[in-house]
Amino acid sequence: MTRIVSGFAGSLVLRVPKSGTRPTSDRVREAIFSALDARDELRGARVLDLFAGSGALGLEAASRGAATVMLVEKSAEAAAVIRVNISALLKAAPKDGKPKLEVRSTAVQTFLAGSGSTFDLVFIDPPYDLGDDDVRDILSVLEHRLSPHATVCLERSARSAEPELPPGLVLDRRKDYGDTALYWLSVP
Secondary structure (H helix, E strand, C coil), rough: CCCCCCCCCCCCECCCCCCCCCCHHHHHHHHHHHHHHHHCCCCCCEEEEEEECCCCCHHHHHHHHCCEEEEECHHHHHHHHHHHHHHHHHHHCCCCCCCEEEECCHHHHHHCCCCCCCEEEEEEECCCCCCCCHHHHHHHHHHHHHEEEEEEEEEECCCCCCCCCCCCCEEEHHHHCCCCEEEEEEEE
């Protein structure tokens, strides 16, 4: 069961697509958001959730104070599930503080190539079998969509090679949780 951990929608159970996604575990999501809360990076943030799946990462950010969240998911089935989850989350939101939430049912590369928006916080949780070259290409396009103090949280298999970073991103730290590796990246 996937749920929102904290914020105005804390304990809200989220729907998960029947297949084709690998939801981030509660343990890993709690670690991500504890770190973000400690750095006060959520309040008012413009968030991008790439390879969104159920939308759990982006919706957790919205529940904890992000102002806008763009969720990008290529699978039409998963995008439909995200829309249901958004509706449930907005019902729990305070009337005077509803975040702006949007889903784009398109490939990540297509979205990034066509977007002119900038983001403060980006979650990238691709399928573990996505190639290292594809991850490098996504990061290369993404670096031009980041605000000056942006944070990028990249989730990969702990067995994957460390990602090759473009000049506009630096590795702050790596933290492993079983089979999952989290890479915290920032704008230098």
